[in-house]
């Protein structure tokens with residue numbers, strides 16, 4: 001009981017930790033997303049500025065003449081430059097902005113030439129809003145740049161001195177680079193990519209954590225159920241032992257009373273009949289008590305190493321009459337050369353007879369009882385479905401599996417969970433006490449084995465019992 | 477043949493009464509009832525039975541303790557004792573009495589026929 005509580009607490013803790021991890025990963029993901037998107041923006045704008053400077057440096061280099069360039073000269077330079085610039089379109093200039101407005105100013109800041117290359121509608125809108133003559137001119141002869149978002153597009157406004165090949169400033173260029181839709185997509189898609197990566201990270205993390213969380217939740221639930229079950233059984237056990245004792249004494253009195261009457265009233269037919277009925281009733285009451293005691297008492301097993309097939313054969317002999325009476329076909333599929341396992345012969349016989357009788361009761365007449373044995377390496381799906389709760393089972397353990405199947409009515413819907421509860425029965429009084437499976441289960445657990453019951457797809461029930469061929473030292 | 481004397485010690489009066497009635501009806505036994513466990517030894521000393529039927533779980537004293545007192549007595553130690561018990565199963569003992577660690581046990585509820593067989597075995601018939 002204590003270890004169960006500990007387990008439950010550990011699981012609760014583990015689940016909390018998983019939740020904390022989950023939240024941390026989400027928060028971290030969001031922070032990264034913010035930083036990344038900001039970085040992407042910065043990178044693009046930085047590129048835009050680089051392009052602007054590059055552009056003007058090229059232009060300046062063309063003004064390689066002493067004295068102030070005249071308008072025609074600059075126009076010529078620009079034409080040459082733009083022709084060149086067009087060639088450069090595949091370089092980073094192109095990446096940043098195809099739409100360009102450039103003003104060339106002389107050293108007195110008079111406009112001497114102008115170049116406009118606009119590709120996009122929104123750039124037209126920009127032009128009307130912000131004509132080059134409105135460009136800020138406060139930076140004079142120095143390099144400067146400014147960033148403006150207009151209608152959702154980033155623009156780089158800049159001014160650079162144009163120098164000739166001997167380093168003399170001959171003019172000023174001021175202009176606007178519009179980040180093109182193309183490069184905007186670039187910006188957006190890299191921001192989007194970053195976001196997607198982060199989302200993917202979060203999703204993957206979540207995906208990885210999800211089964212852990214679910215598992216922990218299920219574990220917690222099953223630990224709680226186990227706890228409740230164990231507690232219930234413990235109190236039933238205590239109750240049972242007490243009740244059994246209290247009931248057996250009055251039963252003994254009644255039994256002796258019946259015997260007395262049957263001895264002294266031998267000639268009286270009515271008394272004899274009454275006495276037989278009473279005798280029968282006492283026997284029935286005693287059987288119930290017996291089952292209860294068996295269920296409640298932690299019995300020691302008398303373990304011997306044997307082949308489970310032998311025990312099955314012996315048990316089948318005992319139900320032979322019931323089988324033939326009900327015209328039930330027996331399909332025996334007992335595997336040869338099964339590894340020996342440690343069993344209490346009598347207790348296991350009790351288990352098998354219980355299961356056979358359940359099957360026979362479920363079939364009524366004309367069914368088939370299939371008894372199958374096999375030995376396997378415990379496969380993963382079986383482990384996941386039935387063995388997880390039993391800590392000494394591992395995937396790959398060698399197990400002997402006994403399967404008992406019938407073609408009967410099957411387990412009634414919704415009662416699968418109740419089958420192993422003491423006194424759960426769907427049979428009329430006198431036929432079933434509802435203790436068969438609870439006793440069976442406690443015996444199976446004493447053998448450190450696992451029992452599972454389910455309905456077959458083809459109808460009827462299927463009971464399987466898994467024994468480990470090698471048990472630890474803690475075996476009862 | 478003289479009647480054999482049987483002492484029945486059990487806190488349940490109706491049970492001892494029933495046992496007495498049944499055994500005396502056979503005409504072969506004289507039965508004395510004792511319903512106070514702790515009086516079991518004293519009554520045995522006084523009654524000098526040929527055999528004792530002894531309940532195990534009694535409110536004031538354990539049947540085993542009464543048996544120990546009796547077996548410590550020179551006069552009584554040869555007297556066979558059969559324990560009647562509600563806490564072991566018929567399946568674990570023979571219907572007509574099982575020997576567990578030197579003592580004979582009968583599981584309640586016991587049938588008259590089984591009881592008599594057991595008694596006769598003990599008394600050597």
Ligand SMILES: Nc1ncnc2c1ncn2[C@@H]1O[C@H](COP(=O)(O)OP(=O)(O)OP(=O)(O)O)[C@@H](O)[C@H]1O
Nearest residue numbers: 358359362410411425426432433434435436437461
């Ligand atoms: N093979 C089966 N097919 C259909 N239902 C079954 C089968 N085995 C068990 N059950 C259901 O489970 C219930 C409980 O079974 P269990 O063996 O514990 O008690 P019981 O058979 O009713 O009484 P008894 O104490 O005599 O065994 C049965 O009443 C029945 O409804």
Ligand SMILES: [Mg+2]
Nearest residue numbers: 354358436437
């Ligand atoms: Mg049953």
